[in-house]
Amino acid sequence: EAGVAQSPRYKIIEKRQSVAFWCNPISGHATLYWYQQILGQGPKLLIQFQNNGVVDDSQLPKDRFSAERLKGVDSTLKIQPAKLEDSAVYLCASSPRTNEQFFGPGTRLTVL
Amino acid sequence: AQSVTQPDIHITVSEGASLELRCNYSYGATPYLFWYVQSPGQGLQLLLKYFSGDTLVQGIKGFEAEFKRSQSSFNLRKPSVHWSDAAEYFCAVGPNNNDMRFGAGTRLTVKP
Numbered sequence: 001e002a003g004v005a006q007s008p009r010y011k012i013i014e015k016r017q018s019v020a021f022w023c024n025p026i027s028g029h030a031t032l033y034w035y036q037q038i039l040g041q042g043p044k045l046l047i048q049f050q051n052n053g054v055v056d057d058s059q060l061p062k063d064r065f066s067a068e069r070l071k072g073v074d075s076t077l078k079i080q081p082a083k084l085e086d087s088a089v090y091l092c093a094s095s096p097r098t099n100e101q102f103f104g105p106g107t108r109l110t111v112l
Numbered sequence: 113a114q115s116v117t118q119p120d121i122h123i124t125v126s127e128g129a130s131l132e133l134r135c136n137y138s139y140g141a142t143p144y145l146f147w148y149v150q151s152p153g154q155g156l157q158l159l160l161k162y163f164s165g166d167t168l169v170q171g172i173k174g175f176e177a178e179f180k181r182s183q184s185s186f187n188l189r190k191p192s193v194h195w196s197d198a199a200e201y202f203c204a205v206g207p208n209n210n211d212m213r214f215g216a217g218t219r220l221t222v223k224p
Contacts, residue, residue, distance in 0.1 A: 004155065031210060042116075042202050042214030043156070056211070091155060099209055103148075103155030 002026065004104035006092050012110045018080040021107045025073070025094030031055075032069055033101065034077050035091040043091055049075065079109075087111045114139045116205050116215035124221040125193050133188040133218050135203030145186040146204040146212060147177055156202065161209075162186065173197070198222045 005024040013019050025032050031050055035043035046065065047057040051072035060067065064083070069075040079086055089108050093101040115138045125131055137143060144163045148156040160171025167179040177188045186203060200219050206212040 033210075040216065042204070042216050044214070045212070048210065093155075095209065100158055100161075101209065101212075103157070105153065105155045 004092055004094055004102055006090075006104040006107055008107055009105065010108050010110075012112065013082055014112050015084055016081040018078065019082055019109060020076050020078045021090050021092075021109075023075045023077070023092030023094075023104060025075070025092070026102055028096065029094035029102070030072070030097050031095045031101075032075050033093040033095075034067055034075070035093065037089040037091055037106070039088070046077070082109075082111045084111050114143065114205050114207075114213050116203050116213055118201075118203055118215035118218050120218045121216070122219045122221065124223060126223045127195050128192050131188075131190045131193045131197070131220070133201050133203075133220070135186045135188065135215060137184055137186065137203070137205040139184075139205055141207070142181075143205045144208055144212075145177075145179060146206075147171065147175070147186075147188045148202045148204065148214075149173075150200045150202065150217075152199075159188070159201075193220075193222055195222045195224065 034046045037043040048055040049069040089106040091106045092104045095101045117136045146161045147159040203215045204212040
């Protein structure tokens with residue numbers, strides 16, 4: 001079974017630029033999550049999708065972050081414009097309904 | 113509000129020695145409790161979880177954890193550490209599998 005795929009693996013941008021991350025969950029997993037993991041901290045949930053609907057986006061900074069999950073499969077997370085404090089690893093996870101979360105390898109973002 | 117504290121930022125043990133990683137949580141009801149491991153450049157992998165039943169939980173890779181309600185703790189143990197266990201370990205708490213709050217993590221170094 002293929003795992004959660006994420007791209008790119010690394011991204012370096014200047015502040016005020018835009019960036020997008022892509023996630024392909026495990027086939028058949030209804031739930032998809034995006035986490036932000038700042039260096040030295042545990043992952044923090046940004047947004048949770050159930051199929052193509054948003055379940056929880058209470059911790060998503062909506063003035064600059066957006067996410068979508070078209071057709072309930074792949075998902076993209078966008079930051080526009082980026083700030084220095086957005087430097088982090090962005091993790092995507094997926095799960096079958098109400099079951100274990102499976103994590104992708106993450107995208108490491110550096111904002112200069 | 114739910115929260116997780118991992119008191120040890122970094123632990124070093126010798127290969128073959130026993131290991132205990134501490135986790136304390138704050139939660140209003142009986143929580144779901146998790147331990148994840150993150151190797152460099154990898155996503156998080158679930159080691160074990162507890163939500164009811166026997167308070168001593170067995171996981172993958174020879175790890176176990178014990179839920180102690182009176183101490184609000186869920187410490188992770190392994191009787192004999194291998195060099196491949198060097199990684200970052202995260203404890204997490206939540207009301208179910210989908211809504212987890214992570215601790216800041218404990219980095220494990222294994223000495224030859």
